[in-house]
Amino acid sequence: METPATLEAKNITRLYKGSGRGVTDVSLAVGRGEIFGLVGPNGSGKSTLLRVLSTGLTPDSGTFRVGAADGINEKRKAQAKLGLVVDRPTHYGDLSGWANAFLFARAYGMEEEKANGALAELFDCFDLAEYKDDKAKTYSYGMGKKLALIEAVAHGPELLLMDEPSLGLDYTSQLAYQRKVRELAGAGAGMVLASNQVDEVEALCDRVAFLHKGRVVAEGTPGDLVASLRGVKRMVATLRNPVEYSPLGEVAGVERVATEGRNLVIHCEDRPGLVADVVAGIVGAGGDITDLSVRRPNLEDVFVKLTGEALRPDEA
Amino acid sequence: MRLNPPDTYWKKDVTLFFSKRFALIIKMLYPLAIIVPVAASGIPARYAAAVVGIVAIMAGTFGAGESLTSDLNDGILARVALTPLSPYRIVFEILAVNVVLDFLQLLPALLVVYILHPVSLLWVCAATFAVFATLAAANCIGVFIANFTSSPADVLLYATAILFPLIYVSGFFRNQHPTGILATLRDFVPFAYANDAMKYVFGLQTRTTPLEVFVYPTVICAALIFIVCLTAPRLLSQRL
Numbered sequence: 001m002e003t004p005a006t007l008e009a010k011n012i013t014r015l016y017k018g019s020g021r022g023v024t025d026v027s028l029a030v031g032r033g034e035i036f037g038l039v040g041p042n043g044s045g046k047s048t049l050l051r052v053l054s055t056g057l058t059p060d061s062g063t064f065r066v067g068a069a070d071g072i073n074e075k076r077k078a079q080a081k082l083g084l085v086v087d088r089p090t091h092y093g094d095l096s097g098w099a100n101a102f103l104f105a106r107a108y109g110m111e112e113e114k115a116n117g118a119l120a121e122l123f124d125c126f127d128l129a130e131y132k133d134d135k136a137k138t139y140s141y142g143m144g145k146k147l148a149l150i151e152a153v154a155h156g157p158e159l160l161l162m163d164e165p166s167l168g169l170d171y172t173s174q175l176a177y178q179r180k181v182r183e184l185a186g187a188g189a190g191m192v193l194a195s196n197q198v199d200e201v202e203a204l205c206d207r208v209a210f211l212h213k214g215r216v217v218a219e220g221t222p223g224d225l226v227a228s229l230r231g232v233k234r235m236v237a238t239l240r241n242p243v244e245y246s247p248l249g250e251v252a253g254v255e256r257v258a259t260e261g262r263n264l265v266i267h268c269e270d271r272p273g274l275v276a277d278v279v280a281g282i283v284g285a286g287g288d289i290t291d292l293s294v295r296r297p298n299l300e301d302v303f304v305k306l307t308g309e310a311l312r313p314d315e316a
Numbered sequence: 317m318r319l320n321p322p323d324t325y326w327k328k329d330v331t332l333f334f335s336k337r338f339a340l341i342i343k344m345l346y347p348l349a350i351i352v353p354v355a356a357s358g359i360p361a362r363y364a365a366a367v368v369g370i371v372a373i374m375a376g377t378f379g380a381g382e383s384l385t386s387d388l389n390d391g392i393l394a395r396v397a398l399t400p401l402s403p404y405r406i407v408f409e410i411l412a413v414n415v416v417l418d419f420l421q422l423l424p425a426l427l428v429v430y431i432l433h434p435v436s437l438l439w440v441c442a443a444t445f446a447v448f449a450t451l452a453a454a455n456c457i458g459v460f461i462a463n464f465t466s467s468p469a470d471v472l473l474y475a476t477a478i479l480f481p482l483i484y485v486s487g488f489f490r491n492q493h494p495t496g497i498l499a500t501l502r503d504f505v506p507f508a509y510a511n512d513a514m515k516y517v518f519g520l521q522t523r524t525t526p527l528e529v530f531v532y533p534t535v536i537c538a539a540l541i542f543i544v545c546l547t548a549p550r551l552l553s554q555r556l
Contacts, residue, residue, distance in 0.1 A: 051554060054398055055398060056394065056397075056398055056553070056554045057554060076400045076402065077400075079398055079399060079400045080400040082398070084395070084398055086391070086395060088391065089395075090390045090391045090392045090395065091392065092328065092332065092392060094332050094335055094336060095321075095322070095328065095331065095332065095335075096321070098321060099320060099321035099322060099328075099331070102321035102322070102323065103321065103322050103323065103325075103328055104396075104399065106323035106324070107325075107396065107399035107400070107401050108399055108400060109400060112323065
């Protein structure tokens with residue numbers, strides 16, 4: 001008999017009445033131990049999809065299952081299998097970090113002794129043991145995020161839904177978080193990771209789906225998706241002043257030019273002399289280059305190629 | 317029974333109630349500060365009874381309404397609602413623990429009233445129960461209001477709109493001897509029974525019997541609690 005997927009979502013549509021935004025006809029499946037990445041710019045529908053999958057929002061149409069539990073008609077069964085890291089975690093500020101985590105562990109049905117054991121290990125893992133008795137309102141943003149991770153994984157969920165989980169974490173905590181995620185995946189937990197941090201997604205995820213304007217525009221392994229940009233290089237030029245960059249598109253070998261803040265991102269063929277031609281084109285347009293990098297493409301470039309839009313247009 | 321760290325929602329509320337010492341002192345003192353001078357003074361019994369009723373109504377409605385609205389705005393309640401806990405149970409626990417905590421706040425002031433105005437044990441029990449029922453009804457109103465509010469200011473506005481007619485119908489100030497539809501409506505407002513019981517404590521005769529004070533508010537509050545708990549899925553849903 002075939003083992004059911006940890007998560008199976010079919011044709012999920014959920015649109016907000018006011019803005020008309022949301023997700024449309026999204027289907028995805030996540031197997032046991034698989035880490036599935038959701039990548040898309042702000043407003044692409046990642047958080048909405050996670051809200052639906054966490055049972056927080058009822059979809060306009062479509063169905064989903066968490067293990068054997070129907071996510072719409074058997075909410076509480078599905079909720080018991082889920083771990084959640086929401087994009088803006090909040091806690092009871094006047095309770096200690098430990099008390100917050102303990103309350104959630106018990107809400108997920110953990111017995112007291114098991115909860116104490118699991119939480120002690122997790123507070124150590126995320127370097128929060130020293131602060132466990134401090135009130136949650138004294139925690140920094142990063143510490144709050146770590147506490148949210150602890151609350152999400154303590155009960156050993158079958159499926160972990162994470163919305164920008166590493167945002168605000170320091171380097172050491174990111175390592176601890178990635179180690180814990182791999183450990184949970186190794187133990188069989190499926191995961192959905194919504195993030196704009198393409199390095200994190202490439203490092204952690206087995207498969208990735210790109211969301212654009214609420215629809216899945218591509219899905220595959222990070223390696224396959226990046227490999228689909230055969231022979232393409234990515235150049236990023238930081239300019240002291242904005243320039244009219246459209247003439248760059250006429251340089252032989254340049255496929256696409258986009259802006260990311262003060263940076264010009266140029267996707268181009270891998271041919272000798274092209275870098276010099278691009279630099280000449282920028283200088284010719286009056287640009288003053290303060291920094292220039294040329295590197296292999298990543299998931300961000302795949303997204304740009306697919307949609308013609310930057311993944312993080314509001315950054316830099 | 318250990319309360320901290322809390323392992324249920326109601327224990328969380330009790331832990332938070334006792335964790336803020338300054339707020340706790342204020343909460344315990346303000347009913348005394350309002351009710352005791354009134355009880356010790358010679359003001360007419362109907363106004364003294366009204367003060368006790370108003371304090372109970374305000375404590376119940378605003379306490380539950382504002383703390384719930386604040387937790388809902390924080391998003392913490394929506395997060396709790398995504399755990400396997402039943403939303404009905406969460407709302408019931410919120411309601412029950414708030415009623416009990418509000419009652420604890422009012423109890424010292426009530427005891428002083430009974431010392432200053434001794435009545436039979438039956439009426440002491442009836443009046444105490446009627447105040448408890450008033451708190452239950454007021455908390456139900458507070459929880460109900462939280463379904464529609466997004467700030468403490470909203471709570472104030474909605475509570476005023478709901479409570480003023482109820483206070484009028486209950487006969488705290490006007491409508492002391494209602495007839496017709498007003499009399500019928502009065503029978504369905506739990507505040508009216510607390511008002512009658514407290515009037516008796518302060519020395520006025522009332523047509524309401526202690527048995528009625530025990531039975532009718534119980535039935536009405538049970539219905540109110542049931543109805544308010546039915547709003548749980550909507551109340552705890554994510555606010556977008």
